[in-house]
Amino acid sequence: MSSIRDGDTVRPRRQLTVAVKEGLRDLNIQLALLNRRFGGRIELKEVDWTCLDLIARYGPLTPSALARRAGLHPATLTGILDRLQRGGWIVRERDPDSTDRRAVTLRTVRERNAELYRTFAGMNNRMDEICAGYSATELEVIADFLRKTCAAGQASAEELAR
Known part of the structure; x- marks a missing residue:
């Protein structure tokens, strides 16, 4: 050992x-x-914030793709998207590549990003300070560990969803 x-x-x-x-x-x-x-x-429910972050990170997304990523039932997602759109955080746009005229994609409203950055500034600054204490090689190991941990969490969540 x-x-x-x-x-x-x-x-x-x-x-x-x-x-x-x-x-x-x-x-x-x-x-x-x-x-x-x-x-x-920022006056968002936790699940709303999670969905907004997923759209910002992986978007534009279809509502179905977002539901899969968030692990939510599509019917639950409708209310979340309505709240995000009413709050000016996202827009629903017709999907130009789809033959279904009802198909939409979701994207964030970029003009709202400054508000998010200001709110998260304290955590971002603290993370920069922490990372500054590690070498590039150590940061590579940490990033690899986090990627693998995330993948393990995703696989476990999928397993529980079955």
Whole structure:
């Protein structure tokens, strides 16, 4: 069993693995709290903010593609999209590539981004400070770990959805 020196003690790999998992649980809680407060500041429900972030990150998206990414039933998504559109966060546009005239794509309203950036500025600045303390090689390892953790979470969510 491999081990890593931690101060004056040697911690077995299993203990370190448990510490990583506990750290991810703590991170999940803190990010949930941050997202809840962020949503409250910009007057969006958590699920609305999640959908807005997915559209901003992967859009333009069809409502069906967004429902799949968000793990939501399409009927649930309709109310969310109505709220986001009423709030001026997204627009629904006819899909020019579709033969179905009812088909739409969703995109964010770019003019609202400044408001989001201002609200998240504190967290973004803190993340920049944290990242500045790591070498490029260490950041590559961290980014790889986060990508793999995200993929594991996605696979687990899909498994639970079956």
